[in-house]
Amino acid sequence: MSMKESKPNLSHSQVTEIVKQLFGLTASIIRPLPSYDDQNFYVASSDGGEFVLKIMNSADSQNFTVLELQTHAMNFLHQRGLPAQTALPTLTGQLMSLEEIDCGFGKQKYMVRLLTYLPGTTIAKITSSPQILYEVGKIAATLDKVLLQMEHPNISAFQRKSFKWNLGSIPLLNQYLHVMDGDPVQKIVKGVMEQYQAQDAPKLTLFRKCINHGDINDHNLLLEPDGPSAYKISGILDFGDMSNGYFIFELAIAIMYMMIENPNPIDVGGPVVAGWESVFPLNDAERDALYLLVLGRFCQSLVLARHAVIQQPENEKYLMTTAKTGVRHLCRLWELGKEKVERIWFLSAAQFSQGTVINSSLD
Template sequence: MSAKESKPNLSDSQVSEISKRLYGLTASIIRPLPSYDDQNFYVAPSEGGEYVLKVMNSADSHNIALIELQTHSMNFLHQRGLPAQTAFPTLTGQLMSLEEIDCGFGMQKYLVRLLAYLPGTTISKITCSPRILYDVGKMAATLDTVLLQLEHPNLSAFQRENFIWNLTSVPLLNQYLHVMDGDPAQKVVKAVIEQYQIQVMPKLPLFRKCINHGDFNDHNLLVKPDGPSKYKISGILDFGDMSYYDMPIPRYSGRSFSEQSSAHEASTGPRRETDLRFSMAMAKFQKKVLTKLVDIHMEVRRLGRSEPPLSSAHVV
């Protein structure tokens, strides 16, 4: 199954029917929200309140244990004062429901959850001040620290072997280097991967492991005004990349947030880990570049167009 067929494509009428049948809500306003692999809808029912109906892609919907653990983690963080979304139960008391839906590719199964709607603007859309950058670092440190307390009988579900977004999987990027053929930046990416394999991989067994958000970036952090020209963090989104990671550092994959390092210093751990922070951060950035280029490559092939020359300029 292609990634395109895996991603749900529900209509407003299907969203309205699911909202009523599963949650007893009569949707008066429905509008789409951004999502990479899944489908998200803002739902405002006549009964009151604001929600996000999240429909997982059919591929990830098969991993019910992992999605249940992610949902538990979100609720856990919210209960401890962090601005994470919470999940609401269905009329039968379940926090998610596996639904068989036809989105144009035949009947497939999709996990559906109703989440709290968090108002705000993504950090990617504002001009960041030193204050908000510091707050991002502090939030990353707090998130890591609180997740150390997470308990669940199925925590092993976060041991995701060959998970492309885990930094232990950096060597897997070699299989995608061909999409950068002809791009001078390919040499840089190769050098970063080689540096990781030489400097980081031999030391991985010495690192502490922790559960990490995995995608703490400027599109997954919400802010809202806090005075005439200030903002405060109002939401943490998208827990789909949670995993056990080998360094308790924030996986910030968007803008350069070097200013946040001082706020996070207390949780970065032994020198053997902090000495390799640069190599790990560079590997994370190269992972972002390569996977984005692969997305462009696959979309061009899906549309049946002649492929334009791809370069890192398409991403950065």
């Protein structure tokens, strides 16, 4: 089944019916929200409540255990003071419900959840100050550290060996590389993959393990004002890419996505690293791997987005959001080289840590 056929495409009337039938709510406002391969709706009910209805694609809907774990993790983080969404129970007390729906490709089963709606503005819509970037690093490290305490009988399901978005899956890009035939950037992607295999893959045993959120990007973090010129993180969204990985993976992913819309992308790494290390200082092997892992995530994003567009041409604008500027950043990082980029990042991070620039509002 293609991605297009597995992605849900519910009409407003179908959403109204599901919300009423499963949760006993009368929807007064329904508004679509962007999504990569699922379908999300903002739903306001007539009694004043605000929610997000999330309908998983039919392929991922079959993996009940992983979805249950993600839902559990969101609740676990929320209970420990992190601004994660939580799932609301159906009328029968379930946090997830597998529903048979016809979206134009015959009846298929889609996992449905109603999540709390979190206030705030996505980082993508705000020019990221060093203070915001510091908070991003800090919350990313805090999240992974808190998840170390999580227990669940099926926690081993996060060992998603062939999950293409795990940073350890950079070698899997080989099977998609043909989508870049004729593009000069393909040479850089191949170079990054070769260096990853030679330099980072052998060091995996030196990295500290954890469960990764896996998608700390500028559309998955919400901000609210915190005083006249500062912001605090008011929401962490989309736990669909969770998997077992390493702390350094999460940091690399956060840096890469914070670079996307930033007018000075090379300067992003320093404050994010400083925020991260205020919670979880890096060891030597992790520091040494960071540059290549950030490039690896750019390559994943670029190649997998191109592949997705072939399957979902009607969703091209959203799918290529990151890739558009990502190509430029990847080329620039590659051109500058590891030594120069690391010097910029770690020098800047050290200055932050000495408190010369910033005071964190999350303390």
